[in-house]
Amino acid sequence: KAGVTQTPRYLIKTRGQQVTLSCSPISGHRSVSWYQQTPGQGLQFLFEYFSETQRNKGNFPGRFSGRQFSNSRSEMNVSTLELGDSALYLCASNLGGTGFIGANVLTFGAGSRLTVL
Amino acid sequence: SQELEQSPQSLIVQEGKNLTINCTSSKTLYGLYWYKQKYGEGLIFLMMLQKGGEEKSHEKITAKLDEKKQQSSLHITASQPSHAGIYLCGALLNAGNNRKLIWGLGTSLAVNP
Numbered sequence: 494k495a496g497v498t499q500t501p502r503y504l505i506k507t508r509g510q511q512v513t514l515s516c517s518p519i520s521g522h523r524s525v526s527w528y529q530q531t532p533g534q535g536l537q538f539l540f541e542y543f544s545e546t547q548r549n550k551g552n553f554p555g556r557f558s559g560r561q562f563s564n565s566r567s568e569m570n571v572s573t574l575e576l577g578d579s580a581l582y583l584c585a586s587n588l589g590g591t592g593f594i595g596a597n598v599l600t601f602g603a604g605s606r607l608t609v610l
Numbered sequence: 611s612q613e614l615e616q617s618p619q620s621l622i623v624q625e626g627k628n629l630t631i632n633c634t635s636s637k638t639l640y641g642l643y644w645y646k647q648k649y650g651e652g653l654i655f656l657m658m659l660q661k662g663g664e665e666k667s668h669e670k671i672t673a674k675l676d677e678k679k680q681q682s683s684l685h686i687t688a689s690q691p692s693h694a695g696i697y698l699c700g701a702l703l704n705a706g707n708n709r710k711l712i713w714g715l716g717t718s719l720a721v722n723p
Contacts, residue, residue, distance in 0.1 A: 497652070535612075535698075536713040536716075538713075583653070585653075597641070597702055597711065600655065601653040603651050604651060
């Protein structure tokens with residue numbers, strides 16, 4: 494079956510612009526999580542969506558937002574870009590279960606590399 | 611400080627050598643995941659551990675979770691250039707609606723032929 498697909502893979506923006514990243518999860522996966530990865534901070538959790546509802550949220554400013562559609566596809570948006578937003582943005586999907594550890598195994602996409610100039 | 615400490619931060623080994631990466635938490639973990647990441651790409655799931663004392667192996671990689679469920683190790687036997695990449699541990703704290711997934715900063719592994 495197809496993996497997690499993220500688009501675009503690479504993009505360059507300038508400060509003040511906004512960006513929208515897209516994620517198509519594995520078929521049947523209802524949960525989509527977004528992460529920001531930078532060399533210094535590692536993998537930082539942005540938010541998780543399940544059945545079109547935000548279920549968990551990390552400690553990021555309101556400039557970072559997301560949504561999930563009825564087909565489980567998800568988008569995240571970053572407004573008023575800053576230089577520090579340059580990072581690899583990773584999307585991951587899973588079944589969405591809250592108990593069984595196996596249901597929490599995340600399948601990651603290849604990421605969207607954002608460079609802010 | 612990091613909730614999940616990984617060591618070493620980076621590692622360079624000669625092909626054929628064994629190596630160990632550690633992942634330590636100050637809290638008891640509900641579950642532990644190991645992933646591998648090729649530079650600039652997504653994470654690939656390797657193994658998950660849940661029970662204290664559990665050990666799993668896949669090909670030349672073995673992961674263990676200690677009895678107290680606070681420390682895990684990833685051991686690679688007879689390393690190969692294909693093992694190069696960044697290894698990350700992720701830990702599940704609690705279950706149910708209070709669950710929280712935390713991550714180590716990763717261990718960068720280079721294998722010289």
